Amino acid sequence: MKELQTSTRYDPADAEPRISRRWLDSGINHPDPEGSPAENFSIAVPPPNVTGALHMGHALNGSIQDALIRWHRMQGRRAKWVFGTDHAGIATQKQVENKLARDGVRKEDLGRERFVDEVWEWTREHGGIIQEQFKRLGASLDYEQERFTLDDGYAHAVLQVFVDLYEQGLIYRDHYMVNWDPGLGTAVSDLEVEEREVQDTLYSIRYSDDVVIATVRPETMLGDTAVAVHPDDDRYRHLIGTTVTLPIVGRELPVIADDYVKMDFGTGNLKITPGHDPNDFEIGRRHGLETVSVIGEDGRMTAEAGEAFAGMTALEAREAVVQALGDAVVATEPYTHNVPYSHRSGERIEPLISLQWFMAMDELARPAIDVVRRGEVKIHPPSQERRYVEWLENIRPWCISRQLWWGHQIPVWYRGEDEVHCGLEPPSGDGWERDPDVLDTWFSSALWPFATLGWPEDTPELRAFYPTDVLSTARDILFLWVARMVMMGLRFCDAVPFEHVNVHSVIQAPDGRRMSKSLGTGIDPLDLIDRYGADATRFGLLAMSSSQDVRFSEEKIQQGAQLANKLFNASRLILTHAAPQDSAAELAIEDRWILSRLERAKADAAERIATFDFSKLALGLYDFVFSELCDWYLEMVKPRLYDGDAAAQDTALRVLEETLALAHPVIPFVTEELWSMLPGERGLLAASRMPPGDPSRLDAQAEEILDRTIATIRALRNWRESVDAKPGLFVNARLDADGVPAALVGQLARFEWADGEPAATVPVPGGAVAVFATEGLDLGAAARKLAAERERLEKEIARAEGKLSNPGFVEKAPEPVVAAERAKLERLRAELEAL
C-alpha cells in the first residue's frame, strides 16, 4: 500500500521475490492426491534436461502451462503440474566427458561405475538450476514432488516396461542397419538424425566393360556384394544373372534386377553394399545377398576391407581406394545431396549393421492412432493431427539401445552363447554378464505421465491425476515424445496419457533464424525477466505465440511491462479513492457499461483458455485493461470517485478485483501484489476462485449508448484538433443528439453545454453539436474540416445508395444485411442533414 502512494511505477524486481515466496510457502502448488482425474486438473511438464537452463522454449511453454494450471486452479480444481527433470543420456554424459577431458581424463580410465558416479555428482551440482528459473517465471509447478527419470521409483518403472514388452515379444535384439553416430560411438534412432545438404564428389567407377557405377563413397565399394539394374532396363537385361568382378577386391558380384534402381539416374547401374547403406541393406535382404562390413563402429576400416585399407578412417580409405582404382575412375563431378547427420553430435551418420535392441511399433501404434482419430486425444491445432497419424502409420522399429553408460542399463543378462535372462533382478548363478547398453532417453520419457505419478504402484497420485489433461509442447517432439507417450499410456495404463495436446509455436530469433546458442541467436528469458519482470516476459511470449512460428519481438514483452504498470496505476487511482460500499446505489450508465464489458472479457478469456489461444488471451486482456477500463471507464468515473459516489466506488473496486483475477493466470505477480492491497481480508489470489460469469451484467443498452458516447467524444476531440483548440480550453456548445449522456461527453471532450449563437456545427452520431463562438478557435480551419467531412459522407452515401439500387444485392443478399445497409444510409443522410 505504501508503494501505491509513493511510486508511480510497478517494480517487478521488488515484488516478485516476495510474491514467489508466499506462493511457495502456501502449498498451493502441491494439491492433495484426492478426487478423480475428471474433477482434478493435471499437466506433466515436459521434463527439461537435469543440467539444463531455461531457454525460450521452456519460458514460452512454461507460460502456457502455468496459465492453464492457474486458470483451472482458480476454477476450484485441484491443479497439479508435475515437475521433474530428464537424465538426458547423451547430453549429460557428453557434458561430463567434456569436463573430464579438460583434465585429460577419458571415461574409460575411470571405468563405468566411477564414471557414472561422476555424472551423478555433476547432476547434483548442476541440477536444480532450472527449478529456480521456473520459480522466477512464476511457474506453479509441484516442486514438492519433483521427479527424475533416474530416481529409484522411475527407474523401476522403466525396467518394468522393458521386461513386460520383452516378454510380450515387442522388444527384441537383432543385427540390423542402424544410424551409427561415430562421434558418440552409439546408435541413434531415426528421429535423432537430420538431413543436411552437402557438397560431395560423385565418382563414376568402371566395374566392367558394361558396368559403370556412381557413388559418393568409393570406400564402401570394398563391401559391395552385388550390382543391381532395373528389370526393365533393356541396356542391361542381358547382364542379369551374370557377374562382374569387383575392382581391387576381386570378388565376383552377381548382377541382380531390382525395381529400386532408377533407370534414368546415372548409368542405371547401382552398386549394392548391404553393410553400409540402408537401401542396399533392404535390397540385400530381398535377394539374400551376403553382407560385408568394411567400416567398424570406430569409424575405421575393418579387416574385411582388406589389408591395404584396414585401420584407415573412412575418409582416408576413400582417397586410397580412388588412388588404387586409377583409370577405373572414369569421371568425377561435384555433387550436392542430402546426407544424414547426428542431431546430437553433429557428426555424419555412418549407417552400419549392428547388434541392437529394437521395439516393434506396429502393434503399439495402432491404438495410438485410434485414440486420436476418435478424439480421445485432441491435438491443437488440428492440422498437427495429420502429421501425427501419418508418422504412426509409417512407423518402423525403434532402436532403443544406446552404447552409453549414463542411463537405464538394459535389464538383460547373458551367459555363454545362448543363455539370456531378462528381468528386474539379476539371474542367480555365476557367469552372467549384463548387457552394457542403456536405453534411449526417450524410452524413459515415454512413461513420463504415469511413471511420475508412481506407476507401477497403485498410488493415490496416479488415481487422482492420471490421465492428465493437457500436454503442451513444441512441434519438434510430437513424434519423439508425444506419440510414444500415447502408445505407452495406452499399453500400460489402459488410458490415454492426456486429453489435449497443445502444439505451440517455435519462437525464432528476430531475424527469422532459429534461436540457438551456437548461432548466437539465442535470447535468454532470464535476461528478459531481469529487465522487464516475469509478468512482462510471460505476457510477451504468450502474445507472440500462435500455432505458426513467429519471430521474437521484444515489443510484446514491453507491452506486458506496460500492462503490469497500467494495472498498478489504475489500482492507485481506485484504491486511494474507493472503499467498499454496502449500499446498492444506482449504477450510472458507465458503471453498467464497464460491468457489461467485463463480462465479455471474462467470457473471451474462458473461450481462449479452452481453445488454447494464448495470444488472444493475453492481447485481449491488454485491450480490456487499456482501452475499456482505463482510457474510458476510469476517465469517465474519476470525478464521481473523487466525489465519493458510492456506485462508482463500488463498481470500480469490483471491476478491479475481477480484472486482477482474470489477468492472474497470465501475469500472476503483479495481480497477486495488487490483490493484497485490495480492502478486506483475503488470501492469495492464486488460491482464490475466478469470478464466475454473470449474464445479468450483460447490458446491450448500456453498450449501445456508450458506443455512441465514445464516438461522439472522438468526433469532438477530432474537431478540436482541427480548430487548434488548446487542450485546456472548454468549448461552449449545445448538444443536439438524443440519448447521449451530455455530462460524460462534456467531461471527456472538454465541452461546456450552454446557449448561444452557433458559429460551427460538428456532426456526431445521431445528431450534431452546435458550437458557439469561443475565443481561441480557428473556425476557418473548422469550415475546411467540415467540407471534408461532408465530402466523406456524400461518398459513403453514394456507395450505400449504389449498393441498394443494385437489384442483385437487394434480391440476393440476406435480409439483415440489406436492412443494415438501409439503416446505415439513413444514418448517414441524417448526419449530412445536420451539417
Added chain:
RNA sequence: GGGCGGUUAGCUCAGCUGGUCAGAGCGCGCGCCUUACAAGCGCGAGGUCCCCGGUUCGAGCCCGGGACCGCCCACCA
C-alpha cells in the same frame, strides 16, 4: 520427391463460417507534465490485403494457376 503453413501499414502480427474487415502494438508526425500512470494521454499520417484468372449482387476471406518464404517427412546411388 511428398505434405503442411505463410505472403495484410516502415517492423511484428490480428482479421471467425465471404457483406463497416481494411485492424492492433511498436515506430513515425503534431499537441499536452489534464492531481492513477510522460515507460503516460489525445489527435493524426501510412496498405493495388504477393501476382493473374474465376465464382458471386458482393472476395484479404472461396476456386484454379503462378511467384517467393518457411517448416516437416522421405532410401535416388
